[in-house]
Amino acid sequence: MASILKAQKANASKASQNGDRKGKGKRNAEDMMDVDDSDSDSGAEDQTQVAIPVAKKRKNKQRVLLLSSRGVTHRMRHLMNDIEVLLPHVKKDSKLDSKSQLHLLPELADLNNCNNTLYFEARRHEDLYLWAAKMPNGPSIKMHVQNVHTMDELKMTGNCLKGSRGLLSFDKSFDDTEWGKLTKELFTHIFGVPPTARKAKPFVDHILTFSIVDQKIWFRNFQIIEKDPLVANGAPQTTLVEIGPRFVLTPIRIFEGAFGGATVYSNPEFISPTAVRTAIRKEHSKKYNVRKNAESDAHIRKERRKRDEDELAVSKVFA
Numbered sequence: 001m002a003s004i005l006k007a008q009k010a011n012a013s014k015a016s017q018n019g020d021r022k023g024k025g026k027r028n029a030e031d032m033m034d035v036d037d038s039d040s041d042s043g044a045e046d047q048t049q050v051a052i053p054v055a056k057k058r059k060n061k062q063r064v065l066l067l068s069s070r071g072v073t074h075r076m077r078h079l080m081n082d083i084e085v086l087l088p089h090v091k092k093d094s095k096l097d098s099k100s101q102l103h104l105l106p107e108l109a110d111l112n113n114c115n116n117t118l119y120f121e122a123r124r125h126e127d128l129y130l131w132a133a134k135m136p137n138g139p140s141i142k143m144h145v146q147n148v149h150t151m152d153e154l155k156m157t158g159n160c161l162k163g164s165r166g167l168l169s170f171d172k173s174f175d176d177t178e179w180g181k182l183t184k185e186l187f188t189h190i191f192g193v194p195p196t197a198r199k200a201k202p203f204v205d206h207i208l209t210f211s212i213v214d215q216k217i218w219f220r221n222f223q224i225i226e227k228d229p230l231v232a233n234g235a236p237q238t239t240l241v242e243i244g245p246r247f248v249l250t251p252i253r254i255f256e257g258a259f260g261g262a263t264v265y266s267n268p269e270f271i272s273p274t275a276v277r278t279a280i281r282k283e284h285s286k287k288y289n290v291r292k293n294a295e296s297d298a299h300i301r302k303e304r305r306k307r308d309e310d311e312l313a314v315s316k317v318f319a
Helices: 002-023 029-051 074-086 104-111 178-191 273-305
Strands: 064-068 090-092 116-122 128-134 140-149 164-170 201-213 216-225 239-242 246-257 260-266
Touching: 064 074, 064 104, 074 090, 074 116, 074 140, 104 116, 116 178, 128 178, 140 178, 164 178, 178 201, 178 246, 178 260
Parallel strands: 064 090, 064 116, 164 201
Antiparallel strands: 116 128, 128 140, 140 246, 201 216, 216 239, 216 246, 246 260
16 A cells, blocks of 8 residues: 555656646747737726726815905894805805905905805995805806895794705796896805705705896795695695795896906896985975975065055155
8 A cells, every 4th residue: 555655656746847847848829829818808908997987976065155244234134144044055254344345255265165155245324235256257246135034024934944955946037038047057056055065954845936026036935845734634735835034136237257357247227226315315305496496486476566665655754
């Protein structure tokens, strides 16, 4: 048995030596071609894998800087607070001291890492103007704010979750004009809450509506109710309940740049509040002018009715 095992070991060692000697020779051309083909095929496969573009998901990174100028009233401050509650991607900043140096706003937006700006500008006699701009190169829209009603003032029955995302609803009139299309695109960037916002909640329970009536933009906020509160076990029925705030925007000008630049659109029907107040003062002054003219006419008529002095006049008899 031991002799058989020694013979098998010896044969195995001879076979391995013969194989090593044969392997030391030159490689055949067919073997070389096979190796080259396999290498080239693998390289081509690698190239095709690298050349395939990887589709990247586009991220919505919209951030809005919200600030105002000096001189805003309490109603304006409450309106800004309501907008901050509705838009969780808003970053509020302190008031801007100067109303004439609007070129500082793009720098403030850059420092706060914001690509949109909502700037409330207060003027005399409680006039409020709203600037909506896209950073850093525009465009920007200047609008006059009227009929402001805040959430606390309206006392509506609707309610929504703080930080929830809202749907945007635009009237079909926005697509009829060029300035309407531009305004719709800018409002979509500003009022559209991105899903990746830091303070946003994964709920959609209200809708923001923008309507054009009489060349003015009407803003409303409604709660989405999926069930009728009056019926306990009824079928689901979608209804809308107004939450607030509400306000009306009158577009004045659309500029090419951020807070300046060439005028893209100018509203010919807009009348400034100062011109309206001047016309009202002129109407009130007409009453005074009419009264004074009547007094002067009466004095002239009285002077014409006077008779000339005769011989029996008092001044001559008792002279």
